[in-house]
Amino acid sequence: SQTIHQWPATLVQPVGSPLSLECTVEGTSNPNLYWYRQAAGRGLQLLFYSVGIGQISSEVPQNLSASRPQDRQFILSSKKLLLSDSGFYLCAWGWGRSSTDTQYFGPGTRLTVL
């Protein structure tokens, strides 16, 4: 079976500090990978997605970036955090090659920027 991990679970960072959130998937190969952000009481906003190693598509212009150094690893980064970067960050994976790409979500990282 497939498992998706995210860490850290919670993070409190000062404004202007760097960020690195990690997501790994087990039990599948060549998945599509996604980063979403969820503001309090709101729906999910797609930030980045990747269909393969080194292939990143950005959905929303911002001070965040994403990388996929390995097939089942997806990293979300920032050089300098803003207050507006606070939120619940979710990583998801999908089969990719199937006709419908159902996405399965990780447990999330709660980021608070002070």
Added chain:
Amino acid sequence: EDQVTQSPEALRLQEGESSSLNCSYTVSGLRGLFWYRQDPGKGPEFLFTLYSAGEEKEKERLKATLTKKESFLHITAPKPEDSATYLCAVQETSGSRLTFGEGTQLTVNP
């Protein structure tokens, strides 16, 4: 641009009181419509995928239906453990990205 609107924003039910959640959508070509359940502080949990109008899927007390413009999530005789936020999302034929609605927060009182 794809749009997904969920209603109501919040719903309070008594245990055993059946009801429905609505998801209205606008998409150029529907590849799939997805329902997720999200508990506070957790990632969304996949419930159903619906592909075409007229399709229905069931899981325990939940039944999802799909028309060309909307989907309903019917909850029959709910229990307090059904309390959660229910999210609807659409995927269009041109890609794999999901567009989510804002969710319906369901509270079932004992």
